[in-house]
Amino acid sequence: RDLSQSDFKNRIMPHTQLLVAPQRNDAGFFSLEITGGASVHVDMLRKQMSPLEKLEVLSANMPDTLFQTLCRGVNLFGYRPYPDNVIRLTVRSFARWVHVWRVFDFLNHIPNMVSVFEEVREAGAILEPSICFSTGPEHTDAYYVRKVGEILEVTGEDILLxxxxxxxxxxxxRIGALVGAIRERYPELVIHYHGH
Structure with missing residues (x-):
């Protein structure tokens, strides 16, 4: 998703993705981040297609590969907050084909992610809550460890962070030091890194 978003403005069509689907399926990836972020509105507004139909077609051609999405918490795949019922219906709809959910709130406000967390859990998908890294004076290891604790209060430790x-x-x-601080407090937690 990031490559196509950055280099091709999310305009890679499904028929192009289908050309490499067998190779992607056989590559042994943990997951492919195939939707989320800007790709959803680009599917609807630019490509004139349903993002759900795209996922259905790609999933049928990559049956051994987990699909992953990036979700902006209460902002879902958009740029403004949505009502709780819209959030829940959207997550349920996408969860038919999306197996791993990286969920974030750019201000690290955990309550903004809770509805998505609950629906992802209900769907039986893998939850990957995120802490958004920044370098302000308040963004210390202690701050991030506290945010991880707030996430775990809601989710339990059966997550990928x-x-x-x-x-x-x-x-x-800096990221290495942060990982060390989180590991010191939560040694069993699986930590992923996502960078641009």
């Missing part, structure tokens, strides 16, 4: 370096501000040394 993501450190989302969406601004590209985290250096390897």
């Amino acid at each position: 993501c450190i989302k370096n969406h601004g590209g501000l985290g250096t390897p040394r």
Whole structure:
């Protein structure tokens, strides 16, 4: 999703993706982030297609591959908050084909992600809550460890935690220190990294 979003404005058509579906399916990826973020509205507004139909077709051609999405919490795949019933219906609709949900709130406000967390759990999908990395004076290891604790209060430890370096501000040394701090407090937690 990030490559197509950054390099091709999410305009890679499903028939193009189908050309490489067998190779992607056989590659052994943990998951493919195939939808979410801007790709959903680009599917509807630019490609004039249903993002759900796209997922159905691609899933049929990559049956051994988990599909992943990026969800902006209460903003879903858009840029403004949506009502709770819309959030829940949207997650239920996408969860038929999406197996891994990376969920974030750009302000690390955990309540903005709870409805998505609940629906992802109800669907039996893999939940990957994210903490968004930044470099302000308040963004200390203690701050992030506290945010991880807030997430775990809602989800329990049966998650994949993501450190989302969406601004590209985290250096390897800084991210490494943060991972160490989280591991010290939560040694069993699986941590993923997502960077731009």
